[in-house]
Structure formats: C-alpha cells, structure tokens
Amino acid sequence: MRNPQLNKHGELQHLLTIDGLPKGIITQILDIAAPFTEVAEREVKKLPLLRGKSVFNLFFENSTRTRTTFEIAAKRLSADVINLNVATSSTKKGETLLDTVDNLCAMQADMFVVRHESSGAPHLIAQHLENTGRDHIHVVNAGDGRHAHPTQGLLDMYTIRHYKKEFHNLTVAIVGDVLHSRVARSQIAALTTLGVPEVRVIGPKTLLPTDVEKMGVRYFASMEEGLKGVDVVMMLRLQNERMNGALLPSPQEFFKVWGLTAEKLALAKPDAIVMHPGPMNRGVEIDSAVADGNQAVILPQVTFGIAVRMAVMSMLGSH
Amino acid sequence: MQLPDAEQLIAVLAESMRPKVTANTCLVGIHTGGVWLAERLHALLGLSQPLGTIDVSFYRDDYSAKGLHPQPQGSKIPFDVEGAHIVIVDDVLYTGRTTRAALNELFDYGRPAQVDLAVLIDRGGRELPIGASFCALTLPEPLAAGQNLQLERDDSGALTMRLIHA
Numbered sequence: 001m002r003n004p005q006l007n008k009h010g011e012l013q014h015l016l017t018i019d020g021l022p023k024g025i026i027t028q029i030l031d032i033a034a035p036f037t038e039v040a041e042r043e044v045k046k047l048p049l050l051r052g053k054s055v056f057n058l059f060f061e062n063s064t065r066t067r068t069t070f071e072i073a074a075k076r077l078s079a080d081v082i083n084l085n086v087a088t089s090s091t092k093k094g095e096t097l098l099d100t101v102d103n104l105c106a107m108q109a110d111m112f113v114v115r116h117e118s119s120g121a122p123h124l125i126a127q128h129l130e131n132t133g134r135d136h137i138h139v140v141n142a143g144d145g146r147h148a149h150p151t152q153g154l155l156d157m158y159t160i161r162h163y164k165k166e167f168h169n170l171t172v173a174i175v176g177d178v179l180h181s182r183v184a185r186s187q188i189a190a191l192t193t194l195g196v197p198e199v200r201v202i203g204p205k206t207l208l209p210t211d212v213e214k215m216g217v218r219y220f221a222s223m224e225e226g227l228k229g230v231d232v233v234m235m236l237r238l239q240n241e242r243m244n245g246a247l248l249p250s251p252q253e254f255f256k257v258w259g260l261t262a263e264k265l266a267l268a269k270p271d272a273i274v275m276h277p278g279p280m281n282r283g284v285e286i287d288s289a290v291a292d293g294n295q296a297v298i299l300p301q302v303t304f305g306i307a308v309r310m311a312v313m314s315m316l317g318s319h
Numbered sequence: 320m321q322l323p324d325a326e327q328l329i330a331v332l333a334e335s336m337r338p339k340v341t342a343n344t345c346l347v348g349i350h351t352g353g354v355w356l357a358e359r360l361h362a363l364l365g366l367s368q369p370l371g372t373i374d375v376s377f378y379r380d381d382y383s384a385k386g387l388h389p390q391p392q393g394s395k396i397p398f399d400v401e402g403a404h405i406v407i408v409d410d411v412l413y414t415g416r417t418t419r420a421a422l423n424e425l426f427d428y429g430r431p432a433q434v435d436l437a438v439l440i441d442r443g444g445r446e447l448p449i450g451a452s453f454c455a456l457t458l459p460e461p462l463a464a465g466q467n468l469q470l471e472r473d474d475s476g477a478l479t480m481r482l483i484h485a
Contacts, residue, residue, distance in 0.1 A: 011386065028389050035374065035393025043400075044427035047377045049387075314377075318386040 004126060007135065012315050014126045014139040017148040018189040026193060030158050033311035037304065039076055049314045050079035053110040057083045058100075059142070060116045065278055065302065066142050066152070070113045073309035077317070079111075097121060098128050105129075111138045111316060119145030119182075138316040140309075146182050151312060152277050153186030155305040157194060159297055160232055162304065163273050167191070173200040173226050173268075174217070176236035176258060176285050177207045183277045184236055185215075192216045202226035203236075203258060206248070223258060227267040235260055235276040238285050251284045261287045265295065273297045325470060325478040328439045328455040329356065333363040336406070336437060336453050340364055344404045347371035349421050350392050352410030352470035355478060356439060360408060369397040373407075378420035400429030406452075410470035412438040415449035440480070442468050 003020055007013040012025055039045055055074040059067050067083070074081045084104075095103075101112070114122045122141035129137050143149040157167075164170055172191055178184045178201055191199045192215075199217045201208065213219055220226030227233065238254060248254055265274065274286075274296045282288050290296060345368040348357030354372050361370050376382075376391040407421050418436055425431065435452035443461025462468060467483040 031390045032387060035377075035391050038393060038395075042427055043429050046427065048423070049377055049382060314387055318382055 004123070004130070007319070009319075011319055012312075013135070014122070014141075015150050015312050015316070016122050016126060016139065016141045018150045018153045018186045018193065019148070021150075021189075021193065023193050023195075026154065026157065026190060029154055029308065029311045029315065030161060032315065033158055033304070033307040036076075036307035036310040039310075040303075040306075046076055046078050047310075047314075048078050050074065050077035050110075050317045053079045053317055054108060055079045055081050055111045055113060055313070056104050056109045057081060057142075058086070058104075058112050058114045059084070060086050060114075060121070061143070063115055063143070065305075066115065066149075069302065069305045070140075070142060070151075070309050073306050074111075074113075074313060076306070077310055077314055079313070079317075097124065101125050101128060105134060105137060109137060111140065111313065113140045113142050114144070115142040116144050119147035121145075140312060140316070143182055146180060147185065149182040149186050149277075151305070151309055152183050153190040154312070155301060155308040156183075156187055156234065156275060156277070157190045158304045158308050159275060159301050160273075162300070163297060164231060167194040167196050170196050170231045171198040171200065171229060172196055172232040172234065173202055173220075173230045174234045174236065175202045175223070175226070175260065177238050178203055178212060178236065179207045179209055180239040181236045187234060188215050188217055200226050200230065204248070204254075223260075223264050224267060227264055230268045231272055233260065233265065233268055233272055233274045235274065235280075235286050237277065237279065238281055251281070255284050255287075259283070259285055259287060260290050262289050262293065265290055265293075271295075275301055278302070320482065322480045322482060323440070323456055325439065325480050328480075329359050329363070329478065332356075332437060332439060332453060332455040333360055335455070336360065337364060339435070339453075340366065340406070341404065342367055344368065344406060345371060345398050346406050346408055347373055347396065347421070347425065349407065349409045349417060350374040353408045355470060355472050356410055357408040359478070360437070371396045371398065371405075373421050373424055375417055375420035375424060378424045380416060380420065394424060396425075396428050400425060400431050402430070402432045404433045404435075405431045406435045406437050408437050410439050411468050412436070412441045412449075412451050412454070413444050413468075415445050415447035418449050419447055439470065440468065 005014050005016050071081050121144050122139050126139045174184050201217045202220045276298045346357045346361050348354035373394045374392040376388040437453040438451045439455050441454045441457040465485045471479050471481045
C-alpha cells in the first residue's frame with residue numbers, strides 16, 4: 001500500500017505521523033530547517049515561499065505553544081493564517097469534521113494544521129481530500145489523541161542534532177507518562193528511524209503501553225538505572241487531563257520517584273541535555289533547578305520548533 | 320565551443336572592478352559558483368568587509384514548479400546592509416531570475432546605498448531587465464537553452480568553466 005503521507009513522486013504530501021516516514025524525508029526536513037533558523041535575525045523576518053497561500057489552524061483541542069509556533073512559522077513564510085476558534089465554531093452546532101473541512105476548502109484553503117482529541121482525525125481529513133481529488137491541499141498533524149505529534153518529534157530530533165551532531169552513537173532516555181503521550185510515540189519512531197542505537201523508556205509500569213518493548217526500546221523500572229550514561233534525557237509531561245481513574249498516588253509521590261532532579265541527572269553523561277515538550281509541571285516531572293539549569297535546552301526546543309514547522313510547511317507547499 | 324579559461328577571466332574581472340571598489344565595498348556570492356568566485360575577488364581586491372553568501376533557494380520564482388532544494392545552504396550576510404555598497408557576484412548571468420531572487424533577499428536585510436552585479440560570463444538569454452555592472456566575457460552568440468554553463472572547483476581549489484548538455 002502506498003504511504004498516505006507521500007505523493008506518487010515520493011514527496012511529502014501530508015505530515016500525519018513519523019511512523020513509516022522514510023529516513024530520507026526526516027533528514028531532508030531537518031536539513032531544510034537549518035537555514036530557516038537565521039530568518040529571525042533579519043530586518044524582514046519573512047521568506048516568500050508560501051506567499052498567497054492560506055493556512056488554516058484547526059485546533060479542536062487547546063494549545064498555546066504549538067498553535068502559536070505554527071502561526072509564526074506560516075507567517076514567516078508569508079502565508080495568510082486563519083485561526084479557527086473551535087470553542088465557538090460550527091462543530092458545537094453539530095457540523096461534522098468533514099463538513100467543516102469542505103466549507104474551508106470552499107474558502108480556498110491550501111493547508112490545514114489540525115489538532116484533535118481523537119486519534120486519526122488528521123488521517124481522516126487527508127483521506128477525504130484524496131478521495132475528492134483535492135491533492136493540492138495539505139494536512140499537518142499538530143497532535144491527535146494519544147497517537148502522534150510529528151512536528152514535536154521532528155523538532156526534538158533537530159534539537160538533538162544541533163547539540164549532539166550525530167544520532168548513531170547516542171543513548172536517549174524518554175522519561176515519564178509514555179502511555180498518554182503522543183509526543184513519546186513520535187519521538188520513539190523518529191529516534192529509531194534515525195538510527196539511535198539505544199532508546200530507553202523510564203517510568204511507572206502503570207504509565208507504559210503494554211507493548212512498549214515492541215517499539216524497539218529498552219524499559220527501565222528506575223531512574224537510577226535508566227539514566228546511567230545517557231546523552232539525552234527527554235522528559236514527558238504528566239498528562240492528568242488524559243487519565244481515567246487512579247493510575248498514580250499523587251504528584252508529590254510521582255516527583256519523589258520519577259521527577260528529574262539534579263542528583264538523578266548527575267547519573268547521565270556530564271554533557272547530557274535535558275528536553276521537555278512543555279508545558280512543564282515543575283515539581284512533578286521536573287525540578288526547577290534542572291528546568292532552569294545549564295543542561296536544559298527546553299527554550300531552544302521552542303525556537304527550533306518554528307524553523308522545523310517552516311520546513312514542513314514549505315516542503316508541502318512546494319507542489 | 321572553446322571554453323574560456325576561468326582563472327584568466329577572474330583576473331580580468333578583478334581589474335575591471337578595482338577602480339570602482341572602496342574599503343567599504345561588500346561582496347555577496349551566490350551559491351555555489353558565485354561564492355567561489357567571490358572568495359577569489361575578495362582576496363584579489365584586498366577587501367576588508369567580511370564576505371557574504373546568498374542561497375536563493377527560498378526566493379526562486381520557480382519554487383512551486385521545481386520544489387525546494389533538498390539541502391539549502393542558507394544565506395550569511397555578516398555586515399550591515401543598510402547604506403552599504405554591495406556587489407552581488409555570480410559565475411554566469413543567464414535569465415536574470417537568480418539575480419532578481421538575490422536582490423529580493425538582500426533587501427530583506429536592509430536598504431543598501433548601491434548594488435552592482437559582477438559575473439564572469441554573460442551567456443545571453445535574459446528574461447528580465449537585468450544587466451551586469453562588471454562582466455569579464457560576453458558570449459557573442461547566446462547559448463542554447465538546453466546547455467548549462469557553470470563554474471567548477473577541483474580539490475586543489477582551481478576553477479574551470481564547464482559546459483553541460485542537458
């Protein structure tokens with residue numbers, strides 16, 4: 001079966017998930033993102049690549065950072081950006097997702113950036129566009145349910161490459177609530193595709209998917225074991241809003257066992273970097289001393305996120 | 320066609336520019352051949368301002384037809400464009416579209432006082448109202464559209480002209 005993310009020439013048609021994305025495409029996104037980082041230093045912080053195109057930000061779930069950085073990225077590429085306020089939108093009046101999409105297509109949309117609480121919603125939109133012959137319209141998944149958050153995974157890879165140069169000699173630990181995290185799934189897919197030899201997952205068993213080791217990662221049941229000698233520590237946010245019932249005793253208890261403190265970080269390599277996709281729960285998954293410390297690259301992640309999203313959108317908009 | 324000697328052309332080009340450049344003149348080479356040429360001119364003319372480079376990938380007018388270059392080099396303008404005298408350097412002047420893209424990009428960094436264009440060879444075939452201020456050789460007959468004339472650099476750093484038949 002053809003990869004629904006690629007067109008018949010093998011070019012990126014939609015960005016839905018990192019799973020199944022060829023290594024060449026991932027590397028190309030990172031390569032194209034690199035020169036975009038310097039646009040922010042110019043007098044005119046704009047490139048003409050998406051001039052005259054309309055990008056619709058379709059956020060059915062709240063987000064500040066992701067929506068804002070997508071908006072900045074599209075604007076730096078000279079696109080017109082329309083943010084849909086979903087709280088007051090037609091969906092609340094009973095319109096289906098695909099009817100909403102059809103209406104926006106009738107307004108000459110060129111690209112949809114979609115966040116949805118249901119896994120697979122961006123796929124559904126992409127499929128619908130293909131079935132109706134509208135292959136000039138592109139979809140970017142900005143996070144769907146527990147499934148995927150591909151641009152977060154890509155900006156994390158950009159950040160790692162920026163600080164560590166290569167992937168083939170790294171040990172990377174992903175820490176915390178993997179079960180509810182679409183970020184973790186995208187990170188694992190990207191890290192294994194790019195050839196990171198050891199990807200570790202650290203966290204309480206109750207917050208791990210049952211088949212976690214099938215994803216090509218090593219499971220560690222303690223921070224002390226799992227952080228030993230790692231080059232990169234990727235913290236995850238504890239997703240209270242996605243939990244049903246009591247998977248955890250309390251945030252304080254979680255911090256004691258799984259929170260990243262300076263003492264635990266000392267077990268990693270001395271030049272290890274600490275990442276977090278945000279928003280951070282200080283004192284729950286990460287101690288303030290670490291979050292604000294000199295090994296943290298959490299704010300650079302946000303800045304790199306703009307360049308990576310510019311790369312994705314300019315690749316989609318080029319055909 | 321007998322290809323001209325690139326090293327000779329560079330010397331000719333540098334001498335034609337010498338009376339017009341000052342200590343404050345800034346060179347900007349267009350990737351990739353123009354950057355190699357600009358490095359040579361920078362040394363020959365003894366310029367003190369740091370060399371700029373431009374990759375016009377993000378400003379090309381055929382972007383939606385040809386797609387993005389898979390490995391863009393990015394642009395580096397290490398001097399203040401505002402009020403500067405800038406010479407854009409490219410190996411071959413053809414349709415003028417690359418020059419237009421470079422001009423557009425340059426103006427996103429500021430407003431230069433004056434911009435000139437220096438090229439080794441003008442091969443004819445212009446599609447835009449653009450001309451070179453300095454040119455070492457203008458071909459008497461325009462090259463046919465399928466032919467690609469470009470500068471190449473070997474491992475020793477020597478530059479040669481190469482004609483590729485598409």
